[in-house]
Amino acid sequence: MSSFIRCLLCAVWLCGMAGDALSIEPGSNEAKRKEYIAAITRGDGVGLLPWQKSGLTREEIEFRQRIEERKTTLLKGRPQIQHPALFDSEARRRLLENVENAEGARHLTNRWRTIADHIVDQPDGYVAQMIEELTPWYGYGFTCPHCVDRLTQEGSGRSANWDYRKPEQISCGVCRQVYPSEAYPETAMLNAPRMGQKFSLYFNERERANPMDRSGKLAYQWIGTRPMNMSFSGMVRQSKAAFMLGAVEDLAYTYLLTGEPRYAASVVEIMDRFAHCYRNWLYHDYWNTVADCDPLYAAVNDMNLPLEFKRNLSADNYKRDTLEKARMLQTFWGAGRLFPSTDAMWLVTSAAIGYDLTYNATGADGRPLWTQEKRTKVERDLFLEWIFTGETYLGGPGKSDLHNNKVPRIYHAMAAVGRVLGLPEYCEVAMAGYEALRDHAFGYDGFSEESATYTAMYMEQTLPIVERLHGYKWPENSPHHGMDDPYRSDPKLKAIYQAPLDHLTPKLKYIPFEDSTQSSGPSRDYLEFGLKRYPEMFRGMAETLMGKTPSAWALFNLDAADLKGTNQPPLPEIYFPGWMTALLRNGAGPTASLAALNFSPDGGHRHADNLALWYMDGGERILGDLGYVSDTPHLSWIKSTRSHNLVVVDDSEQRFRVRNNPRRPRLEMMFTTPRVSAVEASSDAYAQCRDYRREIVLLKGPEGRTVLVDLFRVKGGSNHAYRVWSELASSWGKNAGLEFNGVAMPAEPPLPKVGASLKREDIYGLRDTRVIQNPTNSWQAKWIEDGRAFRFWNFTSADAVHASNGPGQQSHNPPGRRVRVVDVIREGKELESVFVAIHEPNSSDGIWPIRSARRLDVPKAGADAVALEIKTVWGDYLVLSEFEQETEILNTRFQGKVGVIGQAADGKKWFAASGATTLQRGDLGFSNQTARWQGGSTRIESNRIHSAVSMPKGFSALAEGCQNWLLINDGNYDTGFPLLQVDEDEIRLTDRFSLPATAHDKFTLPSLRYAEE
Template sequence: MPRFVQGSIAVLLATFLIQTAATAQDPTLESRKTEYVRAVTRGAALMPWQSPGVSEQERAFREEIERRKDALLAHSATVNHPVLYLPDSIARARAATESNERATKWLDSQLSIASYVISQPSGWIDSMIPEEAPANGYGFTCPKCVGVKSQEAVGHTLAQWSYKEPDTLKCAECGQAYPDPAFPESATLELPRLGRRIGYYLNDAERANPDDRSGKLAWHWVGHPIHVSFTGFIRERKIGFMIGAARSTAFAYAFTGDVRYAAATRDILVRYARCYRNWPYRDYWDTYADCDPMYAAWHDRSLPIEWKRHLCEDAYAKDSVEKAAMLRDFWGAGRAHPSTDGIGNLSFLCEAYDLTCTAADATGAPVWSVADRTIVERDLLLEYTMGAEPYLGGANKADIYNNKSPRVYSAMASVAKCLGITEMAVTALTGYERVRDASFNYDGFSVESPAYNNMYLGSLLDVPETLHGFVWPDAAQTGRAPVDYYTSDPKLKLMYRAVLWTLSSEGTYLPLSDTNSGAKPSVSLPQMGLRHYPDLFEGTLPALGAANMTEYALFNLEESALQKDTGLALPETCFPAWQTAVLRHGSSKTPATLALPFNPSGGHRHTDNLALFYRANGRAVLDDLGYVGDMPVNSWIHSTESHNLIVVDDAAQRAKDRIAEFSFMATSPMASVVEATSNAYAQCTEYRRRVVLIKGPDEKTFVVDLFRASGGKKHAFRICTEYAASDTADASLSVTGVTMPPEPQLPQVGASLAREDIFGLRDVRAATPDGDAWQATWRDAEGAYRMWMLSPCNRVEASNGPAQRKIKEAGRRARYLDAVREGDNLTSTYFAIHEPAADANAFPITQAIRLDVPEAGPRAVAAKIETSFGVYYVFNDFDAPGEVDGIRFQGTFAVVRIAEGAPPHALSVGATALLYHGRGLENGPAQFAGNASRQDDSHLTLATQPPATWPAVSADAQAYVRAKVNGAWTGFPLAEVAGNTLTVKDYPLPELEAAELLATCYGALE
């Protein structure tokens, strides 16, 4: 029960529950569930035992809701409208539209829609905001081309709709228009208590089996049966459009002063209020509540079964006669839209109201009557907000912090400021802080993925933005300062910065975990960032596709600031809490980015510890398929098997309770290196990957990859690349040093969602390598990628598998390759090089060989790599001194470059010796470690002193501190070592237990 429901309602509900509990013993009542479900799923309306009209419990509950609205409005602060767009901002924007082409285009687009609205005949607004119930667009399927041109349950992106042809939907793939008598809505879901009905299309299997209403034969979306209501989806589209139309007419009034636009805004909002108050509550799995929608929102888990309506019998499986539940809570439910009620739109409705509610005509007469303002404030703005409150824990609660909760807090912030409701402002700010502290780690990144980080921030950042400068009514008495989180909240800046630092160097999000391939930040994020943190965002907006004159920019930013273009100068970094390292090279349009995720478990994350994503020359050399919305193909995309890593025993990595740890990292202009470990496989005692990004001229790069695994009986070092995928021309995969069977033609699976077409590898062909070293080359018309394998394996397997990254890529296949080793209690050391080439005939590497260094110890691995821009020697884990071609090394890691006309250069980590023909480092300290003694946000003092000869780090290199947090190791970039005090930068230090620092040296070996 909501906190504000008192006395009489509690008695009424108790009486109701006692009565239903008593009658539950009646066998005839129990049989009613079967009778009811069978009847309703076949189109029945009121059952014989049901009474029409509003129940006493609904009536009493509604009365309490309305009394609370009275109280909120009675105690609201005085508001001088407009307040969401302040008069000086409006004047600034109006001036910009008179002199700036982009601003003029923005205004023209608003005026175009607004003028269209006011030119429509009487009744048009009512037809665009119908009283009839909207229906779900999630899972929309085109019955004409499903399985051929489109996939099942694609959803909104498959349906095209225009406000100029508002009663028609078209399939984006085949062009079929709906509704169409050839695809009739032959099933009806009745909501007799509300006087509503929804028509649905039944697919071929359902029509062929009319007695089976279980839902098993229906199309499915996210594992649940789903039905398409063309007319209901059209109503939802109309409703959504009219929210935007109300903003357009409000902006048109604000910029022109023409009261016709204000009157149109009023008419839209009043109509919306009248309809919203009565639209049924529904979820995105097609359940409707046949009762007062506010009552349903607050009691969605405990409705009488007669108030629950669904077209499928299985939807009632967990219900009893006394207690039935919606299939989804407010996360996937609402009235206007079945996902948090589309509550982000409430802010737009507030803006439209705020800009026009004080409008007056030429005579000074108000455009809005008191009655008009009252119905909009009560039955739209407050009604909308209060329907979301139970999801947050109740009235004035902010208990929820998941990735959809910011939508509610953002909407509350707008309502609070628009109507002067202080307690909603408090709830919004409390909710912001709750999400910030529970869903974002100390490094500024969320507990989910880059795309879902964007989802969080897309609404969450609106709270401090909307309430910035909010003056508390008691400020004069208490001295309480106006709201300003931009100066009082350092974590807010870290959250903004994470938007940038989780991008590839081309400005798209790293497609890690559930992140759409090619996705960019929502335009509002960098634009708000530019306004509040120009030191982070200045000059980046063109590269992010965020330099357009949006309404936010129009009111808050100068055109020159939007257009300033310095490109993206993103740093190499390792997020200490997200546990993802990002190495980079280059700053043009095709720079290189290498990411090594070793995330802990979290929402929307994949089982992909130590996978690689490598992008160079504008292509995904080592690809990550990312995320394709809520589609069945995600089962493969999420899986361990689709990633570039070692698959152990053909099994998935553990999804929960995995512990991944940072080993070391160092960056320099010549090369950068990072290593991490994970317990992702329970059967493995070691699962460790070290990658080195070699940086050549003209943004040429290649990656040296050392991957160790111990445990299990089968190790498959897997490659998945964008090169030679089924959507490329002149594609091929060839293997040198292995005689492979011929490749069969890639399968043409089209839009099929059959399990064998969207999960797993097929057409596997295998062969034994001729020796320990071999190469595989993927070629297509746009370039090539070559993988050098410099370590032994039992066999090489080539195959093809799903590679869909976007809705438009249905049926796309990639050519996968595995280097397989087998044996009991297996230990493998894979040593590979990943080499891309923009020109398939111009690879930079001319030769790569593994060096034999037995004197350096059993784990020592070394290679000599000859390239067009120099010779590179890579040394790993030399427990004892070893020497090759005049280079003597001992330690954890080093890379040495020998190039004509330049002195030898080296990057070393944890080295005690690195000499070139006797010159360089000898008998140096390799490590400095100790327990934490004291610390603050950026300083850590250890209980031990460093070695007397501890080396300083070159100014153009970056060393990392390995630090223990809650029993696990992560890393922080080092700023300075002063005695036994370490200073870190970029990230605040959490409470640490201990730290280790490997000596990092970079420069010429002279």
């Protein structure tokens, strides 16, 4: 492009930005601001403008001087450290024994050796080629220009592959297009002239065709709103650098196994090169902004930089900036030098392990491989420089003020560096950081205040903090001096370890509620730490949970016997009182069943989805949840109330994260028995509703089979849409379809093939709606595909039934999945609804469990009363709910919250009831009993309530093989805790959860009665 054309485009852009260019005084700060932005965003790599000065500023120079002085002070006078510091005296013995006795251990060590041999066999210059001086770029928001809008979507990110055997290229994980590519050249340049670095980036076809529009609107978009320009060559640099740092561990372990100096020598060479490059890599964020200044100065002053330090190719990204003050687009949360997300500080541990294991290594000539010069360089310009980069984000040196899901990486890095370099101040910050995370990020039930996947993210770097510092000898002046072993003395830590294990699905994954992906499950590190520290929880299940190949940590810390075991985890029926999510189960192993009801309080990475239902039968997903497709425009639908299995009121969103008015969910009842389990919860998530309440009753058959009764009561608003969709019969299902029995639904049009489209109508909302007005009160819908089907039984009087399809995408690739949706619609002023439904999955061999089902009229029992007669292949049930008045139906008298009378296929009769005064059929059952024990308490302990009101005469709270939940406010929400036993004036709870100190003194304990003939 000629200089004339560049000047013309710049002038046109300036006029457009200014509205009236004549109003800007030439030479003014505003004129310089606009000139600067126009010049940078052209993308031609412009250097300094005439009014800019070259070289570092006085502020940067003085800042760097203070930093280097601080490094000197920290490293001076350290206590003598015995290396290795991160491994106990038995670590090498365990390693060798595991290699000898465990095939998985040999597989892992062979992998170390493969990587290590590959590196040491490379020619001179290989390390410098792999760790380049030019700052790495990143894969956030990656878009493949070759297959975007066909096979992949804009900004999907993280779909690029890299192979260390072909280090100078990446490829799309879907279409396999290789980059860098002449077909997609990196023609744009982002110059950081003050620091002497230039970055090549890709302008897409829209940007190249409209060079006068440098707003960023034509760039590929990440999360639908953030312009992103890829640097394929920069992604290569990042992949190479990350590989080499990870390989430091492989080399160090191989050195430990073989004693061959060449492996340790490679560790020294790699870390020396990293120290040289890291010191000068520029600070940048994940929205394409580079700070053209001292990188540590940028990290400390990221929200207060001169405009001339900020470099970004999209003009809209400068809107909030003045000439004197500009901001990076993200804090250290999404920024760094090696990688723009807390600077990939989880990799510091790899470097620390490599340094630790080779600290005393000598060459073949017996001379130390670590010269004093190299040791000083690595400690100052790699370890401390990296740690300093993250300190400001925590509040400054010595601070541990933050406890979000990113900071565990920083605290973990500090723990490792503190031990290896002999810096107790960093061990102190790390332990204080763990304590802040434990106390603020995790609830008293061990679950974080975010989703399951994000709880796992917290744990991924939080748990290693405790592990790295286990056995550390705290200095006498330390507040942690003499502290007990936290694994034995910290009940909150134990709860954190227990929580993920207890909420696994039969497939040993996390339930995809809220921002949890469909495939996420426990990490290997978590499971291995658990085997070591809490063997009573994890023993005998190692191979079931982790497979046969352990991690490096396991080889050094676990014995071969610990790594064996194919037992299934004993997954409980459970309610998490802080997360406020209930799990009802039947069966064991991968073909078990699970019904989960979520009504969590507000929190990060949660959804507007109170009372959403998720259901798995026989190990297969029946009622679904879209979960989480990270950082994409799909999240607007995924997070929406409208995308969940629940009742949508007035076609509106539930209240969610409203300042000073959080939603208030409430546990109403929960019990479990061998033949039936139930839970009821409510929420005020809809302000127009005075009642928004769901009760599910899981009927348990043999071999883990189930039928699920679903009662949803809503009062308020003018439109209630009971929404149900299944994971079955999606657009991916083979020979899939939705059939109706009892209503004449119009024929379904073909499901739309939206592919990779990000158009609003393709990723949000329902379409192709078919309608039946004034349907009968009893009908069924079946979601069918090859190998499995699901039948929905409706027993609700409705104004209409809608059948539609909606977005069902649950991962980045492949895109475009659609699911079939049914809505049962009721309308009216100040509407009151009782939705009555049964969810019935068939078996894998095609057998439907229900022979017949009907709703029985019980007008005298009360407006909310429900009675269902269900006959199945394994037995018959009479399910009764919310009988305000004692009423007889099918020779059964009932009054109370919920009661079930059953008869098994072998003729055995049984009953179960919660919060009931009467449930009587002939000689079976009870009558005129107390439905609940409630009152105040004289004293509350962690697992014990001393009641001010004596237990009612004849009160039944527990039965053999059953569990009941005490209802109490924990200081924030009306929740519940599992019961252990009751005495005359004392209620004891199990030790699974402890009552928080903030618990209120009022309680309610519904009666629970269960018996079999």
